[in-house]
Amino acid sequence: MTVPDVFTLSEIEFYREVIKDAIKERKQHDLRPLDDKSEYEQSFIQCQNLWEDYPAIRELTFDQRLGEIASNLLGVNKLRVWHDQALVKEAGGRETDPHHDQPYWPIKETNTITAWIPFCDVSEKNGQLGFYPGSHQIKESQFINIFSGKVDDSELKDIPQIKDSEVEYQNLNIGDVSFHHGLTFHRAKPNNSKEDRIVHTVIFFEDGSKRSDDKFHFSVDRPGIKVGQAIRSEVTPLAYPIKSLPSAPKEKISDDFLGYKMLGLLPKD
Numbered sequence: 001m002t003v004p005d006v007f008t009l010s011e012i013e014f015y016r017e018v019i020k021d022a023i024k025e026r027k028q029h030d031l032r033p034l035d036d037k038s039e040y041e042q043s044f045i046q047c048q049n050l051w052e053d054y055p056a057i058r059e060l061t062f063d064q065r066l067g068e069i070a071s072n073l074l075g076v077n078k079l080r081v082w083h084d085q086a087l088v089k090e091a092g093g094r095e096t097d098p099h100h101d102q103p104y105w106p107i108k109e110t111n112t113i114t115a116w117i118p119f120c121d122v123s124e125k126n127g128q129l130g131f132y133p134g135s136h137q138i139k140e141s142q143f144i145n146i147f148s149g150k151v152d153d154s155e156l157k158d159i160p161q162i163k164d165s166e167v168e169y170q171n172l173n174i175g176d177v178s179f180h181h182g183l184t185f186h187r188a189k190p191n192n193s194k195e196d197r198i199v200h201t202v203i204f205f206e207d208g209s210k211r212s213d214d215k216f217h218f219s220v221d222r223p224g225i226k227v228g229q230a231i232r233s234e235v236t237p238l239a240y241p242i243k244s245l246p247s248a249p250k251e252k253i254s255d256d257f258l259g260y261k262m263l264g265l266l267p268k269d
């Protein structure tokens with residue numbers, strides 16, 4: 001759903017520049033043109049946990065307006081950040097294939113939600129997000145692997161959450177924020193405009209949620225959270241309600257995550 005006018009124009013203009021600079025720095029070693037990228041990467045450039053190494057982005061990720069809306073939508077009192085991430089659909093970038101997010105995350109409980117904050121107006125021309133209405137109400141999750149290239153329609157045709165459903169696309173204006181539940185199926189249109197579609201997202205989950213399984217994820221594997229344990233660490237700090245911003249994690253990111261660091265997905269140190 002869209003919540004209009006969460007941010008002012010001047011806030012968005014400020015954060016747009018901060019995010020652009022952060023992505024440039026994180027991706028400084030990746031000079032590939034769009035055509036040389038994998039199909040997944042042609043959907044978007046991705047930089048995660050920007051809150052750790054960019055203090056200005058920390059203010060955005062932990063902005064209490066986002067946390068308050070997210071907690072009201074989920075109907076829970078306390079939220080943590082699973083991770084944040086910038087998603088840039090480059091000019092000419094391909095669509096984002098249909099999927100839902102929860103199966104990517106080893107979180108047992110499904111009180112999860114993403115805030116999607118665009119830094120430009122978004123329409124059918126530039127990577128508009130679309131949802132399969134009501135799909136979060138079926139409490140089952142289905143892993144659709146969007147990493148390995150374009151998703152084949154045959155993979156989607158039997159999924160009850162989406163098979164008879166028409167996608168609802170939404171226009172967003174600068175300042176608006178879109179929120180989607182972790183079980184909501186969604187997709188995004190290609191970016192047929194000449195400008196990159198820059199978006200920052202924040203994924204929240206209910207405080208007290210537990211690790212569901214041993215599927216690898218940096219948000220739980222960095223701090224060594226075991227299956228069944230509550231996901232509480234400085235890598236996934238409390239996000240709402242808070243009186244002051246969290247500090248960046250003290251523990252250095254180990255070289256087990258070297259690939260992520262080299263790709264600019266995670267902070268270098």
Ligand SMILES: O=C(O)CCC(=O)C(=O)O
Binds near residue numbers: 087096
């Ligand atoms: O920005 C996009 O193209 C896709 C966003 C998405 O899949 C998400 O935020 O979960």
